Amino acid sequence: MPHIEGQVPRPEETDQLLFSPGGYSQLWNHMDSIGPVGLWQEEGAPGCPQEGLPCSPDSSELAQECLNQFKVTSTQLRQIQASLLRSMEQALTGQASPAPAVRMLPTYVESTPHGTEQGDFVVLELGATGASLRVLWVTLTGTEGHQIEPRSQEFLIPQEVMLGPGQQLFDFAARCLSEFLDAHPVDRQGLQLGFNFSFPCHQTGLDKSTLISWTKGFRCSGVEGQDVVQLLRDAIERQGACSIDVVAVVNDTVGTMMGCELGTVPCEVGLVVDTGTNACYMEEARHVAVLDEDRGRVCVSIEWGSFGDDGALGSVLTTFDRILDQESLNPGAQRFEKMIGGLYLGELVRQVLAHLAQHGVLFGGCTSRALLSRGGILLEHVAEMEDASAGTARVHAILRDLGLNPGASDTELVRHVCAAVCTRAAQLCAAALAAVLTRLQHSREQQTLQIAVATGGRVFEHHPRFLSVLQETVTLLVPECDVSFIPSVDGGGRGVAMVTAVAARLAAHRRLLEETLAPFRLNREQLAVVQAQMREAMFKGLQGEASSLRMLPTYVRATPDGSERGDFLALDLGGTNFRVLLVHVATEGVQITNQVYSIPECVAQGSGQQGILLNWTKGFNASDCEGQDVVRLLREALERRQAMKLTVVAIVNDTVGTMMSCGYEDPRCEVGLIVGTGTNACYMEELRNVAGVAGDLGHMCINMEWGAFGDDGSLDTLSTCFDASVDQASINPGKQRFEKMISGMYLGEIVRHILLHLTSLGVLFRGQQTQSLQTRDIFKTKFLSEIESDSLALRQVRAILEDLGLPLTSDDTLMVLEVCQAVSQRAAQLCGAGVAAVVEKIRENRGLEELTVSVGVDGTLYKLHPHFSRLVAATVQELAPCCAVTFLQSEDGSGKGAALVTAVACRLAKQAHV
Numbered sequence: 001m002p003h004i005e006g007q008v009p010r011p012e013e014t015d016q017l018l019f020s021p022g023g024y025s026q027l028w029n030h031m032d033s034i035g036p037v038g039l040w041q042e043e044g045a046p047g048c049p050q051e052g053l054p055c056s057p058d059s060s061e062l063a064q065e066c067l068n069q070f071k072v073t074s075t076q077l078r079q080i081q082a083s084l085l086r087s088m089e090q091a092l093t094g095q096a097s098p099a100p101a102v103r104m105l106p107t108y109v110e111s112t113p114h115g116t117e118q119g120d121f122v123v124l125e126l127g128a129t130g131a132s133l134r135v136l137w138v139t140l141t142g143t144e145g146h147q148i149e150p151r152s153q154e155f156l157i158p159q160e161v162m163l164g165p166g167q168q169l170f171d172f173a174a175r176c177l178s179e180f181l182d183a184h185p186v187d188r189q190g191l192q193l194g195f196n197f198s199f200p201c202h203q204t205g206l207d208k209s210t211l212i213s214w215t216k217g218f219r220c221s222g223v224e225g226q227d228v229v230q231l232l233r234d235a236i237e238r239q240g241a242c243s244i245d246v247v248a249v250v251n252d253t254v255g256t257m258m259g260c261e262l263g264t265v266p267c268e269v270g271l272v273v274d275t276g277t278n279a280c281y282m283e284e285a286r287h288v289a290v291l292d293e294d295r296g297r298v299c300v301s302i303e304w305g306s307f308g309d310d311g312a313l314g315s316v317l318t319t320f321d322r323i324l325d326q327e328s329l330n331p332g333a334q335r336f337e338k339m340i341g342g343l344y345l346g347e348l349v350r351q352v353l354a355h356l357a358q359h360g361v362l363f364g365g366c367t368s369r370a371l372l373s374r375g376g377i378l379l380e381h382v383a384e385m386e387d388a389s390a391g392t393a394r395v396h397a398i399l400r401d402l403g404l405n406p407g408a409s410d411t412e413l414v415r416h417v418c419a420a421v422c423t424r425a426a427q428l429c430a431a432a433l434a435a436v437l438t439r440l441q442h443s444r445e446q447q448t449l450q451i452a453v454a455t456g457g458r459v460f461e462h463h464p465r466f467l468s469v470l471q472e473t474v475t476l477l478v479p480e481c482d483v484s485f486i487p488s489v490d491g492g493g494r495g496v497a498m499v500t501a502v503a504a505r506l507a508a509h510r511r512l513l514e515e516t517l518a519p520f521r522l523n524r525e526q527l528a529v530v531q532a533q534m535r536e537a538m539f540k541g542l543q544g545e546a547s548s549l550r551m552l553p554t555y556v557r558a559t560p561d562g563s564e565r566g567d568f569l570a571l572d573l574g575g576t577n578f579r580v581l582l583v584h585v586a587t588e589g590v591q592i593t594n595q596v597y598s599i600p601e602c603v604a605q606g607s608g609q610q611g612i613l614l615n616w617t618k619g620f621n622a623s624d625c626e627g628q629d630v631v632r633l634l635r636e637a638l639e640r641r642q643a644m645k646l647t648v649v650a651i652v653n654d655t656v657g658t659m660m661s662c663g664y665e666d667p668r669c670e671v672g673l674i675v676g677t678g679t680n681a682c683y684m685e686e687l688r689n690v691a692g693v694a695g696d697l698g699h700m701c702i703n704m705e706w707g708a709f710g711d712d713g714s715l716d717t718l719s720t721c722f723d724a725s726v727d728q729a730s731i732n733p734g735k736q737r738f739e740k741m742i743s744g745m746y747l748g749e750i751v752r753h754i755l756l757h758l759t760s761l762g763v764l765f766r767g768q769q770t771q772s773l774q775t776r777d778i779f780k781t782k783f784l785s786e787i788e789s790d791s792l793a794l795r796q797v798r799a800i801l802e803d804l805g806l807p808l809t810s811d812d813t814l815m816v817l818e819v820c821q822a823v824s825q826r827a828a829q830l831c832g833a834g835v836a837a838v839v840e841k842i843r844e845n846r847g848l849e850e851l852t853v854s855v856g857v858d859g860t861l862y863k864l865h866p867h868f869s870r871l872v873a874a875t876v877q878e879l880a881p882c883c884a885v886t887f888l889q890s891e892d893g894s895g896k897g898a899a900l901v902t903a904v905a906c907r908l909a910k911q912a913h914v
């Protein structure tokens, strides 16, 4: 068509372009002379052709040409899909210029129903049903498939109330509410109310919505620009009869999505085709610029009726669309709605039929008043005439009711016209829905989508073929999406109650989550107490007094000074691997050749023929080792193999090794820390403070074995029931209490126990207990890292939980993330409190105002968790403000360290010799 996109042609232009001057243009010119009435601006007068006007020979061509105008190709549909998607994405980012064609209004509905919602809810509907007000009482049972019919009452709003002062309208509403509650034996205390207010509003919260302008014949003074929820609350209070909490204000599209029956796939799109049309869907909150929220989801009302107002629909507009638009009360606006909404379908059909009649193609060239009057043909007529099963007699009857005199051949053409108009509407609607589905794929970063769309509105109700064309076209446009359509049940009412119920459920679940996690959130005072207790335990341990810290002297008396040289062999027994390293320490630095052997479980838990091991930790449980000198065990093992001649110089624990290996790079490194499978720390203590070792001068590295801190009960006040469960199920109940709150072997288990608890409360996984979550160690500590690295998309969380076979909803992912964060944060803070105790001790030992010190750290949890190291450092800074602490990650941890211990020992021996 030769129109420039975006330009709406004047009727005269249109006529010249497509029709020969004659009947049609006369019709509109004639109508121009009649003033605006009601919804449409003009009306026409009926008429018949001059006697004997022959049916033009090209009448079938003209009919075909009209029908063809309503054909939309799949390319055009794809263009519309892409164009709407662009507009939606532009509006989401808050980009104001050029003005986006759709508004994308957040509705503050954060979740869809779980089916577990229960309770009694009142709904007040204003504006959904014309000049009446409806009150509903909805009981949700919390059990799927079990529904209680809502009770409702409708009140006619007197004309003077619709046009009077706003306070009068809201007082009227409050009185209706009170009357309804009087008539129904219900418990009135603490009632929760959802307010369906179907007028254009600017919503800024679930219960905060400002009326932009009245529509639908309402014109109460003093309401525009006001928060309608507050006006309702005030009126209820003035009424004074009962305590009602207005929880949510909801539009009918959202009500449709929320009110639909719960199926197997989540229903996260609402589609309404009624008088007008609109859709909403669950968007990731972080994509909605106006919200400034980076977590969770929010329902966005697209307001897609205005799509095309910028000209995007130019290629599919027919002459009839242009005329319809020109004649409407809002020319140029709501262009998309005018091709789809029920208010307009009848009108489009009427225009085409009138045009064909005017050209002698239909009804013997006769028109009627109904055919020429706006609103003369209704949606219901169109649906019925199109329905082949209704039979031609029915079509005849309808046309005769419209004052027409159909001939035998007319019914078929009328049917075709109705079908053409409705098919196009359904296809355009499908293109728009396809844009929403593509948007969902984008925002969730998912290739495929399984989703349910709730449908509501009179077009769906009256016109079954609309849905089948919609479905077919959606499949064509987004074949990768598996979409099911669910008709909404009493959309408005149940849906609004559902919004209220979901808000109540979310609030209750949030409270339970907060209560559960509260003991994990340690404040500064609590951490300072841990630090002080650690200091005391260190002191006692060094003195040889009873203490949960053994404070073992390691006989390492110095950290490297860089002058060490030589080749050293080191054996490193870690949590999972046994490594043999050849370490070459030279002027150029340290070179390491190593071979890794994984430790079979039968060896780790078999007999111990391998310092004196005090007790195994980290899942090791080999017999005959505790209390034995492991150096002797190793020497004997080497002799049994008779492989080579080696001198075993030093036994080095991995913590010491870590400190030493970092010390080679940084001489200020005087603390070693491990946070891997287990946790431990060591540091350089003044020899004079170490009771068990002779001599007062110099230093000695003390292996704190701090995993056992708290085994005397000092951590009991911080310990939660989840810690107790993890401890009880461990191979060493009551032992390594500090380690069990911090290290990799246990964090996943703590999280699992919390998840079990939250499931039992119904907060997670819809309360469904699964075998998988009951399985010990199923929730790996590395999941915490993955989940917490992913705080935005939550895709990892979803993938991990789905892998574990957990029946998750979108609310679950966020809560699981919060659980992980609480557990790892506490671990890092406790670890930080320990480090703060150590560095403060070093500072006081040396009588320094300020200490600058480095901590060498190793362990996968510390290194790979996205926040752990930062939180440790922050805690240390908070609790030991006079110490400037640098954390160094050891690169070839304990093996290199062991070699360096040996190297330093050799260096010291040489020095002593000299």
Ligand code: ADP
Pocket (backbone or CB within 6 Å): 574, 575, 576, 675, 676, 677, 678, 743, 744, 745, 746, 781, 782, 783, 785, 786, 858, 859, 860, 861, 862, 864, 865
């Ligand atoms: P070890 O302490 O046994 O010598 P590591 O320092 O490698 O060895 O720690 C291994 C432990 O780290 C595992 O038991 C596991 O709990 C934890 N872990 C493994 N991967 C990760 C990860 N990506 N994030 C956090 N912790 C992890």
